């Protein structure tokens with residue numbers, strides 16, 4: 445699914461109106477009616493007090509449509525116009541009149557004295573600002589946003605939590621509405637996926653308003669939101685005549701005294717995702733551990749307690765390197781020689797990323813499409829600090845472009861960056877915040893590349909499946925009891941889920 449910016453959304457709105465012949469007012473009626481149905485399905489006529497705060501633009505227009513439908517369905521609705529400007533849009537005015545025609549006069553809010561009483565148990569619909577936000581809310585509008593936030597009332601934001609921009613950072617955090625749930629039009633918005641906006645965005649969902657798909661395709665959006673729809677076509681079914689050689693040989697390099705478990709997990713993951721063969725290359729102290737705990741894997745050893753020589757004989761298809769590796773001097777020196785000589789596809793994680801950060805001259809030796817899987821701290825060591833999440837994304841893009849790398853920045857909505865293209869993941873939950881979770885991801889991505897998945901697809905697919913295991917598991921287990929090994933246990937279900945039909949949404 446594409447992620448569109450404000451400018452792209454406005455273009456798509458305009459193009460759809462031109463191409464389909466639908467009027468702007470009809471498009472608004474359609475979009476806002478879907479929002480009404482969302483609420484109506486959940487409230488089923490309950491007499492809870494609903495406050496609809498409308499701006500004077502088209503986001504406000506949506507609010508007026510919702511208020512009209514609520515009124516006509518007998519809800520206890522209060523509608524307000526937040527009068528921050530006289531420049532009402534045509535669609536706003538049409539719907540203002542329609543609301544008046546059914547005997548419902550919105551209350552105009554001109555200053556703080558006009559703020560209505562809002563109780564914790566009420567519901568607020570936020571239709572103050574949407575896609576048209578150009579500067580931070582100020583004056584009584586900002587005060588109103590603060591006032592609503594302070595009530596801690598459940599707030600349903602229409603399109604955007606008011607005050608949030610689609611593609612740039614919030615400058616005044618007090619001037620943004622903290623939405624309980626957001627119904628956003630047509631596509632997810634980049635701002636919803638970034639950790640810096642965690643206070644404003646809780647849950648959200650996309651309301652399909654039928655904007656012209658070909659036109660959107662023609663915009664060539666660079667940001668993508670990865671759901672099952674995007675993942676399924678990547679899946680490579682197995683051929684009847686295939687054999688284990690068809691599915692490649694993954695070599696996992698890593699481990700040090702006390703950290704052999706990381707390689708164990710990565711090796712198990714490479715096997716479990718379907719790599720034909722898996723070998724581990726570890727310090728001698730890890731030999732018995734891996735042989736006993738992963739009988740399917742082959743093991744080669746380096747020196748005693750930490751890697752030093754990297755002189756393995758395994759003829760691998762792809763190498764996953766870094767889990768539990770440590771950064772002691774001899775490991776670092778050997779790593780430098782290894783990177784300078786290696787020609788095989790690489791997945792680089794954990795301490796191997798830290799070693800690259802200590803010696804950035806090595807970046808230019810990495811084969812094209814090498815996958816790096818940093819968490820934010822490892823990324824910071826590599827690219828330095830950032831002012832905000834948008835700058836962070838720019839820095840990752842530059843790193844990816846400068847060295848032809850695929851960067852997997854781990855976190856809520858893990859993002860895979862391949863040059864200017866970004867793929868934000870939709871699966872996963874806090875159960876994955878557990879030791880060894882990253883080692884398993886490294887093994888999964890390595891094992892997918894071994895099977896012939898393009899590195900960028902292996903990264904996107906692997907991240908999706910990794911997150912999906914936790915989403916499935918959490919239906920029957922607690923976040924706390926989920927461990928890295930549980931990811932492996934649920935991998936089969938995560939793969940099978942790709943082929944399960946989605947249950948139809950009753951509101952559609």
Ligand SMILES: NC(=O)C1=CN([C@@H]2O[C@H](COP(=O)(O)OP(=O)(O)OC[C@H]3O[C@@H](n4cnc5c(N)ncnc54)[C@H](O)[C@@H]3O)[C@@H](O)[C@H]2O)[C@@H](O)CC1
Nearest residue numbers: 457472475501502503573574575576577578579580581603
């Ligand atoms: N045909 C369409 O264009 C559709 C638009 N829709 C709605 O229209 C919204 C966009 O509407 P608009 O473009 O009218 O913009 P908004 O309604 O988001 O904003 C209203 C106006 O406020 C002004 N403004 C921006 N920031 C301000 C600030 N900080 N303080 C004071 N004034 C400020 C701007 O001039 C802007 O035009 C979408 O978010 C969506 O809710 C939907 O109804 C779907 C169809």
Ligand SMILES: [K+]
Nearest residue numbers: 570573602604
């Ligand atoms: K809004």
